[in-house]
Amino acid sequence: MMKCAICREQLEEFVLGQCDAETTAVVADHLRICPDCQREADAWADAWATLPDDLPMPAKLPKLRGRVLAALDGPIPGGERAELVRRLAEANAEPTRSATPETTPAPSTRERQWSLALAASVLLALGVGAWWSGHMQRDARRRDLVAEQRAASQLAERLGGLIRAKGATPTTRFDLAPVGQRENGLVHVAWDRAVNQWHVFAVDAPPAPAGSAYCFWFVTAAGEYVATVLEETAPGVMATAATLPAKPSDVRRAVVTLEKLPPGERPRGEALWETAVVGDAQ
Amino acid sequence: MLDPPATAAAATDEVLLQQVAGGDRRALEQLYDRYEDLTYAIAMRVLRNGADAEDTVVEVFWELWRARERFDARRGRCRTYLTMLARSRAIDRLRRRQARPELHGTAAEAPPPLAEVASPGPAPDQTVRCSETKAEVAAALAGLRTDERAALELSFYAGLTHQEIAQRLDKPLGTVKSHIRRGLMSLRNALGGLQEGGEQ
Incomplete structure (x- = not known):
């Protein structure tokens, strides 16, 4: 059984999907039974997700909105x-x-x-x-x-x-x-x-x-x-x-x-x- | 076009996600309106191509709609989910295209990807972050050291592993890990602190 400390060393990469398959499987197994590490993983994901905050935002894309909504019920776009x-x-x-x-x-x-x-x-x-x-x-x-x-x-x-x-x-x-x-x-x-x-x-x-x-x-x-x-x-x-x-x-x-x-x-x-x-x- | 009801317009992301899970397309439209800018900006940052970025946004919201019943709104933030989804799909597209412009220069050296098309503005997450948190996040982002930011951006926008980043930046792996952890830690702190967990 993976220890929390070992699991947490992997989490920054894990939440981005950048671990190898074996590590991914082991970490995933641990997270399923460890709510503390799961919260830690969520927190790292939240931290990563702040990175785009300072991207310059695009002008409005009105045509894109129509395209997105029209695609919802179709096959994969x-x-x-x-x-x-x-x-x-x-x-x-x-x-x-x-x-x-x-x-x-x-x-x-x-x-x-x-x-x-x-x-x-x-x-x-x-x-x-x-x-x-x-x-x-x-x-x-x-x-x-x-x-x-x-x-x-x-x-x-x-x-x-x-x-x-x-x-x-x-x-x-x-x-x-x-x-x-x-x-x-x-x-x-x-x-x-x-x-x-x-x-x-x-x-x-x-x-x-x-x-x-x-x-x-x-x-x-x-x-x-x-x-x-x-x-x-x-x-x-x-x-x-x-x-x-x-x-x-x-x-x-x-x-x-x-x-x-x-x-x-x-x-x-x-x-x-x-x-x-x-x-x-x- | 009819305006959405005032109560729906003020709904939190979590409420909207629950409505989306129930098949409410208007709720999805509201989420789209909230996160169009963000998802497009991420895709554009990764792909540096407007048409590919638009395709990515279409794919992201199609996937959100198709997987709506499996999304657990009680876990994870909608903003995080869509950010990671947009990033993931954009990187998938980037790899398919077999063009990795980030590899030709450090992320810190790269030109602003949206310079030609973007209008600088606030991040589109007013509904999910209070202004104090936003200010703290902005300060944390602004306060990142150049090497921390480079490592973070190569990981996030180029999809490189720590090992690949170490090779790319010609730095020891441990140094890269330290940069990433320190940078992320400051972002976590800006979001409101760390969760302490137990040992198994």
Whole structure:
């Protein structure tokens, strides 16, 4: 267990997201259980945030205001597909160190900086992929889905590569196939061993009705169910990054269902996507 | 356009964030109006490009809106959150662009990035800091030593680690850490003192 004194030596850099992955994980673990150090981290963040106080402020930007407000309900702004794929490729070449700002308000997510950066990169690409596919004619949909699945698979490869490059640890990933006659949608799952975290992305999924949500379930070797709720992160894209009480070796089957909220202990909705999972298979 | 209700106009950041968490777009608009200048100035300072800075601001508020239900307004200050978010996204963009102008000169030597476009004015955080604190922060910023400021700015605006700053400034790592800690400490003191914590 990290001592407070050691933790505090790292905090000025930690709050800027400039520690290496190992230090970040250890400090984040400590902050989760140490409110004093968490307050100290918040205080350093507040101190850093005073630095821009003496920047000269820009003249008003009326066009920018309209742009910001118009972008709120759309896909992640500023992204043509090629740009996003390029960003992911660049991230692959040089992983970002910058902090995910959830670090300030939510201590439980501090250790996710790296994972969320990866997830964001994948979501960017997948989200725009879904947006693009929305413009396709139905006749072209199946062909587009194949291309989308291929793109998702390539992204998954890169995600796995990123995680391996960071932690030199194996990464489990797999896709869930649509059940029955469903043609649309793809669910991709990756496990980041370095932070013991599952990433789930559902692409091109129809919106969940009000009061319902897509739920991702693991069925463990003991027959128990472990669930997490997917959140819409962009039109047509549901995702989550969750620490679940199951490692790849524990999992035998993965299912996505549409559940009325709150979900129960077992799935009640029809299985929409599913797959069998074989241990730590890549 | 209708004016916002007087009560909403006077709302604190925390109240506005709670309203944003509930899906209130007008609350987000108010937060935007409060922090547009700050987020843009940060992005401009990092990126030194108006179009990229605007893209960063769009991304910041999109992210605030999309993550609104996960933001815990009881923890962390909205101003800090948006400052760190703007900085982080601007540095991400800077790295993607693979242009790091800060590396070609010390931050202290760098020209004012907003000289052409900016109109000097007060910081846009009147609602979250009392005037006394603002004055103390301004004094603390003005009182930073040149080497402290250089180290702080290279860390904050260029995203360099302490080790990288030490190499960049050709100073021992310990010296850089001391500069950063001392500079930050004076800023913390200006904000209202230190929290004392226990040992685990």
